Amino acid sequence: MKDITARALNVAQVRGASYADVRVVARDTQRVAVKNGKVEAIQQDETQGLGVRVLVNGAWGFAASARLEMREVETVVTQAIAIAKASALVKARDVELGDPIVNKEAYATPVKINPFLVPMNAKIDLLLRADEAMRRVVGVKVTRAEMAFVRENKLFASTEGSLINQEIIESGCGIVALATDLRTGEVQVRSYPNSVGRHQQTRGYEFILEQKLDENAPRVAEEAVALLTADQCPSYDATTIILDSSQLALQIHESCGHPIELDRVLGSEAAYAGTSFLTPEKLGRFRYGSEVVNIVADATVPGGLGTFGFDDEGVPAQRTEIVRNGIFVGYLTSRETARQLGLGQSNGTMRADGWARPPIIRMTNINLLPGTWDVNDLIADTDDGIWMETNRSWSIDDKRLNFQFGTELAWEIKGGKKTRMLKNATYTGITPEFWQSCDAVCNEKAWVVWGTPNCGKGQPPQVAHTGHGAAPARFRRVRVGVIR
Amino acid sequence: MLGENKIREITQQVFAFSKADQTEVIVRATESALTRFANSVIHQNVAETDTEVRVRVVYGKKIGVASSNDLSPDALKRTVETARAIAQLQRDDPEFQSLPLPQPVRHVEAFVEATARYTPEQRAQVVGVLCRKAKAQNVVAAGAFSTTATEIAVANSLGVFAYHPGTYADINTVMMTETGSGYASFTHQDARAVNVEALADEAITKALRASNPVTCAPGEYTVLLEEYAVFDMLNFFAMLGWSAQAVQEDRSFMKGKLGEQVMDARITIWDDGCAPEAIPLPFDFEGVPKQKVTFIENGIARGVVYDTVTAQREGKASTGHSLPAPNTMGPYAMNVLMAPGDTPKSELLKTIERGIWVTRFWYTRPVHPMKVLVTGMTRDGTFLIENGEVTQPLKNLRFTTSYLDAFNHVRAISRETRLFYNDWGGASRVAPAMVVDGFRFTGATQ
Numbered sequence: 001m002k003d004i005t006a007r008a009l010n011v012a013q014v015r016g017a018s019y020a021d022v023r024v025v026a027r028d029t030q031r032v033a034v035k036n037g038k039v040e041a042i043q044q045d046e047t048q049g050l051g052v053r054v055l056v057n058g059a060w061g062f063a064a065s066a067r068l069e070m071r072e073v074e075t076v077v078t079q080a081i082a083i084a085k086a087s088a089l090v091k092a093r094d095v096e097l098g099d100p101i102v103n104k105e106a107y108a109t110p111v112k113i114n115p116f117l118v119p120m121n122a123k124i125d126l127l128l129r130a131d132e133a134m135r136r137v138v139g140v141k142v143t144r145a146e147m148a149f150v151r152e153n154k155l156f157a158s159t160e161g162s163l164i165n166q167e168i169i170e171s172g173c174g175i176v177a178l179a180t181d182l183r184t185g186e187v188q189v190r191s192y193p194n195s196v197g198r199h200q201q202t203r204g205y206e207f208i209l210e211q212k213l214d215e216n217a218p219r220v221a222e223e224a225v226a227l228l229t230a231d232q233c234p235s236y237d238a239t240t241i242i243l244d245s246s247q248l249a250l251q252i253h254e255s256c257g258h259p260i261e262l263d264r265v266l267g268s269e270a271a272y273a274g275t276s277f278l279t280p281e282k283l284g285r286f287r288y289g290s291e292v293v294n295i296v297a298d299a300t301v302p303g304g305l306g307t308f309g310f311d312d313e314g315v316p317a318q319r320t321e322i323v324r325n326g327i328f329v330g331y332l333t334s335r336e337t338a339r340q341l342g343l344g345q346s347n348g349t350m351r352a353d354g355w356a357r358p359p360i361i362r363m364t365n366i367n368l369l370p371g372t373w374d375v376n377d378l379i380a381d382t383d384d385g386i387w388m389e390t391n392r393s394w395s396i397d398d399k400r401l402n403f404q405f406g407t408e409l410a411w412e413i414k415g416g417k418k419t420r421m422l423k424n425a426t427y428t429g430i431t432p433e434f435w436q437s438c439d440a441v442c443n444e445k446a447w448v449v450w451g452t453p454n455c456g457k458g459q460p461p462q463v464a465h466t467g468h469g470a471a472p473a474r475f476r477r478v479r480v481g482v483i484r
Numbered sequence: 485m486l487g488e489n490k491i492r493e494i495t496q497q498v499f500a501f502s503k504a505d506q507t508e509v510i511v512r513a514t515e516s517a518l519t520r521f522a523n524s525v526i527h528q529n530v531a532e533t534d535t536e537v538r539v540r541v542v543y544g545k546k547i548g549v550a551s552s553n554d555l556s557p558d559a560l561k562r563t564v565e566t567a568r569a570i571a572q573l574q575r576d577d578p579e580f581q582s583l584p585l586p587q588p589v590r591h592v593e594a595f596v597e598a599t600a601r602y603t604p605e606q607r608a609q610v611v612g613v614l615c616r617k618a619k620a621q622n623v624v625a626a627g628a629f630s631t632t633a634t635e636i637a638v639a640n641s642l643g644v645f646a647y648h649p650g651t652y653a654d655i656n657t658v659m660m661t662e663t664g665s666g667y668a669s670f671t672h673q674d675a676r677a678v679n680v681e682a683l684a685d686e687a688i689t690k691a692l693r694a695s696n697p698v699t700c701a702p703g704e705y706t707v708l709l710e711e712y713a714v715f716d717m718l719n720f721f722a723m724l725g726w727s728a729q730a731v732q733e734d735r736s737f738m739k740g741k742l743g744e745q746v747m748d749a750r751i752t753i754w755d756d757g758c759a760p761e762a763i764p765l766p767f768d769f770e771g772v773p774k775q776k777v778t779f780i781e782n783g784i785a786r787g788v789v790y791d792t793v794t795a796q797r798e799g800k801a802s803t804g805h806s807l808p809a810p811n812t813m814g815p816y817a818m819n820v821l822m823a824p825g826d827t828p829k830s831e832l833l834k835t836i837e838r839g840i841w842v843t844r845f846w847y848t849r850p851v852h853p854m855k856v857l858v859t860g861m862t863r864d865g866t867f868l869i870e871n872g873e874v875t876q877p878l879k880n881l882r883f884t885t886s887y888l889d890a891f892n893h894v895r896a897i898s899r900e901t902r903l904f905y906n907d908w909g910g911a912s913r914v915a916p917a918m919v920v921d922g923f924r925f926t927g928a929t930q
Binding site: 033038039042043044045049062063064065080082083085087089090092124154266267270356392394395397430445460461468482 | 516527534535553563566573624630781809810851854855
């Protein structure tokens with residue numbers, strides 16, 4: 001493929017590009033899904049192509065094609081150049097990227113068991129066992145179990161001299177039990193290890209085996225059925241909640257990860273994903289959370305779904321402080337936006353969804369660093385509150401301030417003990433007030449790097465795979481419950 | 485564009501490589517381009533050419549599916565072989581009977597050459613008008629303008645061959661002042677139909693009017709929902725309720741309600757893949773011609789959409805609403821149209837003594853599927869209505885309300901409708917504006 005990247009860069013320079021980069025990407029996806037005791041889907045998809053990004057007359061153009069042929073390379077580059085020239089018709093100033101970045105390296109996700117070499121039968125058997133274990137529970141209406149594997153090989157080359165080869169491998173899995181009661185119109189769902197289909201990491205099949213889907217299946221199904229008759233979560237104007245690590249991971253994603261994307265902050269996403277309340281004058285001085293809140297963007301953490309060697313501008317993966325002792329101290333940046341705000345070099349968060357989309361600023365692994373509490377001690381220390389577990393619904397405004405989340409399961413906590421199961425729990429708040437009310441974060445024993453394989457952003461739409469390290473944490477004075 | 489002959493050739497190549505009892509090929513070719521602008525300049529400008537070939541092979545009752553976007557004979561052969569290998573590892577699917585037999589598919593004209601040939605310069609020209617008009621009014625323009633040409637073909641070894649070329653243009657803009665914003669969008673098969681002046685005026689006028697908003701206490705209000713908001717509601721009904729699979733799994737509000745009044749008597753909603761005023765697709769991803777399916781007729785629940793599997797479970801025929809195999813989502817209503825009312829949109833306001841004008845919803849998510857209970861935010865133009873007039877701009881509000889309840893508390897429906905295209909679902913919707921009583925807002929923002 002190096003001949004293709006070399007040709008693309010050469011044509012771009014000859015046709016007047018002041019900068020160009022090209023990515024040749026091949027992505028294989030394998031998915032196995034089981035439902036109600038039946039193998040519902042086995043599919044293997046492959047997609048490949050090249051995407052060319054050029055700067056001409058100080059403006060960006062991008063074109064992409066699935067045809068990896070020399071003649072097509074010229075067509076795609078010519079198209080990108082024409083698009084850049086059109087962009088320059090409506091520009092304010094020339095794009096500046098700062099100092100050249102040159103890397104000639106390779107990176108591959110470390111895996112113990114290559115998931116694409118594991119026999120399909122082993123995958124099907126494991127999913128069917130988990131599905132069967134859920135179906136044995138009386139009252140369950142629908143059961144699902146699935147695995148997904150991704151292998152992405154990409155070659156990045158730029159006119160600055162970078163040439164980077166990467167192979168990223170992801171493994172994900174999950175089970176779901178749905179219970180319904182037509183008399184009451186109640187529908188309840190329980191998922192494991194995470195909702196929205198699955199939990200996923202940049203690891204091999206060893207990750208799947210560690211999840212012990214079949215061992216957890218009976219509990220998951222029993223909880224779904226129990227929720228049908230559980231008490232409705234009461235409403236409180238202000239109470240204490242403890243979020244489990246998976247729900248907290250999504251809280252971090254929505255209320256920290258998105259508002260620190262510098263393209264949003266600078267208005268590039270204003271018409272679609274929105275802007276951000278974390279405006280530039282707040283950098284280094286705004287109290288985002290309490291003293292116990294420490295958040296980093298870390299593209300180097302092992303297994304994170306946002307872990308890689310280099311971003312899609314060829315910038316090395318980094319660990320960047322975002323919130324230090326509650327103070328907002330860092331953004332996710334690209335070469336262009338870092339330069340625009342005078343933040344030095346990009347911290348390497350430009351990521352593209354495959355070959356057909358240009359890179360935009362995306363989360364890597366946005367991690368809430370572990371605190372000091374044991375989970376049991378934290379519950380024991382809570383007189384009156386609600387434990388909320390596994391996301392069921394999520395919504396947040398376009399500045400990332402006003403949020404509302406619902407969880408699949410909740411437990412009332414009285415006198416330091418979980419006392420009764422609650423259904424349809426929701427909580428709502430304003431981002432900085434919420435994080436400032438955090439008074440305890442659990443320690444590394446309960447810390448998990450959760451994977452979010454479905455983060456949507458951009459026009460045309462792009463789906464990113466992001467990671468979020470979190471341990472359970474406690475929040476005070478939170479509004480709970482809006483369902484009636 | 486590949487053209488019908490080239491696509492037919494691809495499907496024939498696949499059939500030649502396949503030794504399966506039955507074989508299905510879906511070819512989806514796309515040429516799309518999108519110009520994105522923010523801060524009143526173009527900041528992202530892209531084009532993409534892609535073709536996916538998806539192969540489903542059937543051995544007895546074992547099924548395998550594989551796809552690739554490499555059209556070389558070697559790659560097509562490899563894709564067939566991958567599908568075969570998967571099928572051989574499969575368990576029997578007791579529900580599978582056969583791929584569909586050929587049925588006549590209606591031809592629907594939906595391809596506009598001018599849209600397919602729209603250039604980056606033409607898009608820049610349109611965007612330039614938006615940005616210039618914004619600057620003249622001291623507001624900031626953001627948005628996106630896309631033009632897309634697609635070819636979809638479904639063929640199977642039983643003789644099905646259905647081919648449909650189509651185009652659409654979609655433009656949206658958010659205009660912003662320091663403290664407020666306004667929105668406008670337009671979708672059409674023909675990119676030349678974009679009236680950029682009107683689009684700019686709609687969004688700019690609203691942005692200026694939305695400046696310096698005040699806080700409004702949450703509670704139940706009568707709301708004027710513009711077409712943009714009703715579009716979101718139709719999406720949720722289609723996703724949560726109007727699929728046979730949702731009904732069969734006891735998670736649809738339509739369960740057990742056919743023939744009963746479930747919405748206001750003025751509500752009629754249907755799916756029509758051949759409707760020329762939407763973005764048509766006259767067949768589904770099994771090559772079955774799309775039937776017109778009425779969901780709600782004068783408020784009465786009438787039906788849901790089926791694919792082959794869900795139809796066979798009930799001894800019915802597919803309505804032509806399958807998604808590509810292997811489909812775990814079930815059938816899906818891709819072309820939902822809601823009947824207009826008899827009130828001019830300009831007069832909807834007059835029906836409201838005290839209420840809230842909602843331009844559009846944002847980040848809406850289901851909270852309870854059977855109740856069609858949804859939470860989300862208002863965005864880009866929320867106003868207080870007093871005595872039939874807009875009196876003040878409001879800060880955005882969070883709502884947690886049942887869309888089903890809302891469609892049961894209708895005060896008026898506009899005579900005008902708008903066409904929308906949903907990027908994430910690949911679906912089109914036609915929606916009017918509505919006035920609804922008792923809409924429940926549960927929180928305010930800063």
